[in-house]
Amino acid sequence: MKMTFRWYGENDPVTLQKIRQIPKMSGIVSAIYDVPVGEVWGEDKIQALKEKANQNGLAFEVVESVPVHEDIKLGNQNAKKYIENYCENIRRLGRAGVKVICYNFMPVFDWLRSELERILPDGSNALAYDEKTVLSMNPLTSELSLPGWDESYTKEGLRELLKQYKTVDEEQLWRNLEIFLKAIIPVAEESGISMAIHPDDPPWGIFGLPRVITNEKNLERFLKLVDFKANGLTFCTGSLGASVENDLVAMIHKFGNRIHFAHLRNIKITGERCFEESAHPTECGSLDMYGIVEALQESGFDGYIRPDHGRMIWGETGRYGYGLYDRALGATYLTGLWEGIEKHANK
Numbered sequence: 001m002k003m004t005f006r007w008y009g010e011n012d013p014v015t016l017q018k019i020r021q022i023p024k025m026s027g028i029v030s031a032i033y034d035v036p037v038g039e040v041w042g043e044d045k046i047q048a049l050k051e052k053a054n055q056n057g058l059a060f061e062v063v064e065s066v067p068v069h070e071d072i073k074l075g076n077q078n079a080k081k082y083i084e085n086y087c088e089n090i091r092r093l094g095r096a097g098v099k100v101i102c103y104n105f106m107p108v109f110d111w112l113r114s115e116l117e118r119i120l121p122d123g124s125n126a127l128a129y130d131e132k133t134v135l136s137m138n139p140l141t142s143e144l145s146l147p148g149w150d151e152s153y154t155k156e157g158l159r160e161l162l163k164q165y166k167t168v169d170e171e172q173l174w175r176n177l178e179i180f181l182k183a184i185i186p187v188a189e190e191s192g193i194s195m196a197i198h199p200d201d202p203p204w205g206i207f208g209l210p211r212v213i214t215n216e217k218n219l220e221r222f223l224k225l226v227d228f229k230a231n232g233l234t235f236c237t238g239s240l241g242a243s244v245e246n247d248l249v250a251m252i253h254k255f256g257n258r259i260h261f262a263h264l265r266n267i268k269i270t271g272e273r274c275f276e277e278s279a280h281p282t283e284c285g286s287l288d289m290y291g292i293v294e295a296l297q298e299s300g301f302d303g304y305i306r307p308d309h310g311r312m313i314w315g316e317t318g319r320y321g322y323g324l325y326d327r328a329l330g331a332t333y334l335t336g337l338w339e340g341i342e343k344h345a346n347k
């Protein structure tokens, strides 16, 4: 396994110089952030990002994300053009030595939270989700907390988009996903890239919008749509684990060699469809991080891992979920857990 760390580019307050000082850190997970969603990324930009990482002793082999344009998810008349652009991005990233591309297929919203700074008993703060609060918020006003948006919509743009999705139910979304996969997976195979879809976060539909990358049954259906190794998963424990019906250890055993990238973080379930993000160790939340890492090893996982959202600790401020300190603690914990389980298994 290779331990990696998400980096948001030049504007990220967490610098590459700091990231490289985290023990056993092998590379960054990043993207080109100044090209509009759906457009082709300049090879010069990709190369510059790679060189910057390499100069700091870090590899650049994982992209998160190449965002999927809404027109592809809607399956409208522009979808073809955007799918072609997507294929071109895959080719270009393959030529630059990228091995994994993480993306998601969530309509309109990426990850969603009701609170960005819930104060925890130890004085740190973290992201939290409370379904009742989310549903009481109007997606057309700015009261919603949407830290994961790759693009910010205007009110009119969002209203129009939500209207267009009225005709897209889950089955239609599956069909649009299938068209997309049938076009991109052969290109990914040729380019030496593994595609790794990110599960929906939280893993259920919100505001009447369909979400399909949510549970074991659907992940199985997803993998069968195009049954090649290059059509794989980002196994995000915090996303899938928000639903108590998801048995993460069983899922890892089941999907084993189709998991190319793992986002390992813990969450504490605080009620029905309510959770807060906790520190990474098992005891700090509701997920069995030991069991998860053990299952990854048992299934022969040799892909990339990154710690995921961290709390804000020691007075740090910055990008919600993506500060340095708690993610660095998470990385170190995961590296130790990996070593312990591996040595124990080889005894």
Ligand code: DNO
Pocket: 064, 065, 102, 103, 104, 110, 111, 148, 198, 236, 263, 309, 321
């Ligand atoms: C949240 C992330 C997601 C993820 C995208 C992948 O922190 O895990 O925003 O990057 O959903 O496309």
